[in-house]
Amino acid sequence: MVRSSLAVLVIDENRIRASIIEAGLREAGHERVTVIHDVTGIARRIAEIEPDVIVIDLENPNRDMLENMFQLSRAVKRPIAMFVDRSDQASIEAAVDAGVSAYVVDGLRQERVKPILDMAVSRFNAFSRMARELEEARSELESRKVIDRAKGILMKSRGLSEEAAYTLLRKTAMNQNRKISDIAQSLVTAAGLLSEDE
Amino acid sequence: MTAAHQITAGFMPLFDSAVLVAARELGFAAREGIELTLHRETSWANIRDRMAIGHFNVAHMLGPMPLACNLGLTPLASETIVPFSLGLGGNCVTISNAVWAGMATHGAEPDLDPARAGAALRALIRERAGAGRDPLRFAVVHPHSGHNYELRYWLAACGVDPTQEIEIVIVPPPFMADALAAGRIDGYCVGEPWNSASVAAGTGHIVTVKALLWRNSPEKVVGVRKAWAEENPDALAALLRALHHSARWCQDPANHGELAALMAQPGFLGLPPAVQMPILTGHLDLGGGAKRAIDDFFVPFDKAANFPWKSHALWFYTQMVRWGHVAHTPENLAIARECYRPDLYRSALKPLGVALPGANAKVEGALKAATPVGSAGASLVLGPDGFFDGQIFDPDEIDAYIAGQKSARAEA
Numbered sequence: 001m002v003r004s005s006l007a008v009l010v011i012d013e014n015r016i017r018a019s020i021i022e023a024g025l026r027e028a029g030h031e032r033v034t035v036i037h038d039v040t041g042i043a044r045r046i047a048e049i050e051p052d053v054i055v056i057d058l059e060n061p062n063r064d065m066l067e068n069m070f071q072l073s074r075a076v077k078r079p080i081a082m083f084v085d086r087s088d089q090a091s092i093e094a095a096v097d098a099g100v101s102a103y104v105v106d107g108l109r110q111e112r113v114k115p116i117l118d119m120a121v122s123r124f125n126a127f128s129r130m131a132r133e134l135e136e137a138r139s140e141l142e143s144r145k146v147i148d149r150a151k152g153i154l155m156k157s158r159g160l161s162e163e164a165a166y167t168l169l170r171k172t173a174m175n176q177n178r179k180i181s182d183i184a185q186s187l188v189t190a191a192g193l194l195s196e197d198e
Numbered sequence: 199m200t201a202a203h204q205i206t207a208g209f210m211p212l213f214d215s216a217v218l219v220a221a222r223e224l225g226f227a228a229r230e231g232i233e234l235t236l237h238r239e240t241s242w243a244n245i246r247d248r249m250a251i252g253h254f255n256v257a258h259m260l261g262p263m264p265l266a267c268n269l270g271l272t273p274l275a276s277e278t279i280v281p282f283s284l285g286l287g288g289n290c291v292t293i294s295n296a297v298w299a300g301m302a303t304h305g306a307e308p309d310l311d312p313a314r315a316g317a318a319l320r321a322l323i324r325e326r327a328g329a330g331r332d333p334l335r336f337a338v339v340h341p342h343s344g345h346n347y348e349l350r351y352w353l354a355a356c357g358v359d360p361t362q363e364i365e366i367v368i369v370p371p372p373f374m375a376d377a378l379a380a381g382r383i384d385g386y387c388v389g390e391p392w393n394s395a396s397v398a399a400g401t402g403h404i405v406t407v408k409a410l411l412w413r414n415s416p417e418k419v420v421g422v423r424k425a426w427a428e429e430n431p432d433a434l435a436a437l438l439r440a441l442h443h444s445a446r447w448c449q450d451p452a453n454h455g456e457l458a459a460l461m462a463q464p465g466f467l468g469l470p471p472a473v474q475m476p477i478l479t480g481h482l483d484l485g486g487g488a489k490r491a492i493d494d495f496f497v498p499f500d501k502a503a504n505f506p507w508k509s510h511a512l513w514f515y516t517q518m519v520r521w522g523h524v525a526h527t528p529e530n531l532a533i534a535r536e537c538y539r540p541d542l543y544r545s546a547l548k549p550l551g552v553a554l555p556g557a558n559a560k561v562e563g564a565l566k567a568a569t570p571v572g573s574a575g576a577s578l579v580l581g582p583d584g585f586f587d588g589q590i591f592d593p594d595e596i597d598a599y600i601a602g603q604k605s606a607r608a609e610a
Contacts, residue, residue: 040382063241064340065368082273092274093251101247 006108007032008116009051011039013060017127021055024119039066043075053113054080054103055120058096070103079106083113091117098124143181150184153191202231203433207420208245209236209258211467212371212389213477214418216457217284217498218258219466221444229443230436238465241370242340249423250274255430256437258284259421262514266342267421268533269524279427280511281434281542282420282441286503288477288496289345289408289417290393291315291352293385294378297322297334298403298485306405308488312586315405316356323363337369337377337386344408344417345387347517352411354603355587361521378402389417390477390496391469396485398473403485409495412563414503414583416510419538427542438546442504449499454478501568501580502555506538509559509593516596520603531596553578562591 008030012018018035025033034049036042039062046069054070056063070080083102084092091114095101098121104113147169154165169187173180205227209215218236221227227234237254239245245257246267251274259278267275297319298306304325306318323334338345350360360366369377374392377383379401386392396402408415420441427434447453458474461467467474476482480495497503515534519526540558547554555571555578565581585591591599 058244058247059240061240061370061372063243064370067243068341068368084273089251096247096251096253101243 005032006030006052006112006116007049008034009046009049009054010035011042011054011056011060011066013037014057014127017057017124020123020127021120024123025116028115028119030116042066043069043073046073047075047077050077051080052105052108053083053116055116056101056103057124058099058101063101067103080104081106083110083117085110085114088114091121094121098122099128100124143179143184146181146188147184150187153187157191201228201233203430203436204233204235205256205433205437206235206237206254207256207258208239208248208254210239210242210245210371212258212418213391213461213467213474214284214288214389214496214498215258215466216448216461217441217445217504218420219460220448220457221440223460224444224447226444226447227437227440230440232433232436232440234437234440246272247274249278249421250276252423252426255423255426257421259419260340260343261416261419261510262342262344262347262518263340264419264421265511265514265518265534265537266523268537269518269530271342271518271523277424278421278537279424279542280419280506280538281422281427281546282438283416283504283506283510284418284420285445285496285498286414286416286501287407287409287494288389289348289387290390290404290482291349291385291387291406292374292378292393292396292402292404293319294381294383294402295400295485297384298405300325301405308403308484308486308490310404310406310410310482310484310490310492312352312406312410313356316352316358319353319405320356320358323358327363333364334384335365335367335382337367337374337383337388339371339388340368342518342523344415344514345389347514347521348408348411348415349387350521351517352406352586355589375399375401391467391473394473394476394483397483400485404482405484407482407492407495409480409492410586412583412585414494414497414501414581415562416507416514419506434542435546438543439550442547442550442552445499445504449497451478502553502578504543505555506540506543507555507559508535508538508540509562509591511535511538512559512593512596513562513591516591516600516603519600526597526600555580559593561593563589 008025010018010021015037022033022035070076080103083104100120102117151162151165154160169180169183173183207218209218222234222236248254249257264278264280266272267278300322301318304318304321306315338349353360371388371392374386374388375395378396393404448457458471461474462471477496480492482490484490511534518524524530544554562583563585565583567582568579569581571578571580
């Protein structure tokens with residue numbers, strides 16, 4: 001049983017994403033999973049771990065170094081090659097689109113590797129989605145804050161009610177074909193420049 | 199209004215992507231009816247992968263990389279042709295202060311002379327071996343790169359066997375200076391600004407430069423997916439004209455300030471404009487206060503710099519054979535011969551009435567001085583193109599050249 005379980009090495013500088021991949025691998029029954037964030041001294045680690053499958057994020061600037069090491073280093077006892085299943089171009093495209101790549105030791109059968117790559121692809125995509133949503137939520141919160149400040153400036157300087165101040169911002173944005181948060185930001189910036197107490 | 203051609207190109211944040219960058223940013227591509235989208239990448243492997251699955255049809259590539267793709271040396275590679283070269287020269291060999299101090303005891307001078315520096319380095323390597331110390335570790339950016347082949351050529355010609363007497367590892371260009379400062383490597387061969395970066399930090403010395411190892415020699419190219427090129431001849435020709443105008447603009451000293459500022463932007467190199475100037479002027483700080491001005495240090499346009507000489511591709515092929523990257527067979531030679539495509543360059547630029555070389559290949563190392571050559575249309579000056587050791591590469595005598603360099607290695 002131990003013999004048949006694959007040793008998987010995950011190389012990803014993004015710690016959160018790496019732990020998401022690691023969790024996915026463990027859920028899929030892979031117990032020999034190692035995660036590396038920093039490639040310094042990686043040749044020695046590979047010699048220790050003897051991975052069957054290596055999963056790497058494509059943003060890692062060390063890919064050229066790693067590919068060369070997989071082929072040449074004395075520390076790598078078995079040749080490691082990029083996982084390319086020529087019969088399945090779609091899955092390679094999905095991997096590159098998602099930003100992940102897999103390398104496997106010589107002779108490992110593709111049906112044992114493909115589920116690992118598929119899992120990594122779906123988790124990479126889920127991570128990107130999550131990061132995007134987080135970014136959207138953050139910018140949403142930022143624009144709400146700046147709109148509140150712009151409303152406050154209008155209420156104070158022009159004696160408007162909160163509702164009238166918001167209506168004015170919205171109307172201006174519509175007329176200029178710009179986002180209401182952009183109008184609010186311009187107003188806040190202008191008010192800052194004109195204010196005497198700064 | 200949409201452009202007639204949409205082209206997405208990958209590039210690495212290196213100064214010699216400038217011709218591609220300026221083609222987009224200065225409007226040369228738009229004027230040829232091209233909407234050129236540039237995508238910055240983090241590794242040559244990514245560029246290869248995205249070319250293979252069609253994210254890019256065009257990319258900034260190391261000169262030997264399309265050969266490696268077509269010769270089956272890399273996974274997931276698609277057939278790639280080279281219709282345009284992005285310039286000549288631009289690289290240096292930089293070493294640590296400790297290695298420089300050692301070389302200085304063996305006669306090295308801060309003059310960039312490849313033969314003198316190589317002799318001093320050989321003496322230091324032998325001295326270290328005699329004392330039982332670890333071999334020096336040099337870094338290059340990729341196994342199939344001009345950097346790897348010129349470093350090996352230089353050392354071998356100076357009597358050092360680069361496969362036995364030193365170790366060669368791969369390090370991404372932006373990490374070279376840090377790796378040298380941290381002592382993980384003893385020296386490296388890379389393009390600018392990553393050599394001047396070590397000199398500025400006080401952690402390295404430039405010992406020689408590509409322009410002195412092999413004057414006006416090939417470096418980066420535009421790699422194009424062959425299948426795309428065949429289906430889109432008009433788009434390709436328009437792109438080559440745009441790149442031609444861009445390269446001419448990049449060469450003009452009047453534009454160097456603007457070009458340095460452009461490349462300094464965060465989306466391209468993200469380094470201060472001052473750091474970009476040595477490659478443009480050829481005025482290098484070598485370390486320890488020494489300075490040197492180098493003729494033809496980096497040539498983005500002049501000297502037919504954009505012409506994809508088959509003799510350049512074939513020289514890379516001879517080095518791939520020399521260092522065991524590929525076997526010398528008639529089939530492989532034919533693949534190497536067909537990779538660079540001067541015919542496409544010529545047909546795209548003919549309507550412009552500019553100077554075009556009449557031949558597809560030249561005898562490399564034969565021009566001892568800048569030489570006006572007969573060409574279609576206007577006048578053209580080539581060379582000098584000498585190797586520092588006086589060798590000549592005649593692409594018609596490739597078997598003899600390959601045989602000769604093997605024996606040179608055995609003697610070393």
